Amino acid sequence: MQTWLLILGMLAITFVIRYSFFAWPNLRFPRLVEQGLHYVPVAVLTAIVVPGMLMPAGEWALSWDNAYLLAGLLAIIVAAVTRNLLATIAGGLLCFFLLRWAFGQLPL
Secondary structure, eight states: HHHHHHHHHHHHHHHHOOOHHHTTTOOOOOHHHHHHHHHHHHHHHHHHHHHHHOTTTOOOOTTTTTTHHHHHHHHHHHHHHHHHHHHHHHHHHHHHHHHHHHTTTOOO
């Protein structure tokens, strides 16, 4: 029963938050809040990606045979240099799979 209450509570909160933009279309946030909201996607993606780079198997893996970490660092460099999302994704994935192949980590 608690699981269903939790699910219904999350549904209600999500609905109210999203419906509020339709119910009050003239609602405006203070300038400081709007500036802070621009950093939310970067913060969320960082929170998702960095643990996978540093702990791919659930334990710290700060070594030279960690393809996740090396490919992630290369992707960061590609993103900083090119400012191109497609180049960042392609470079990171290509580096990741080449490193996994070179380290003998690809399950074939």
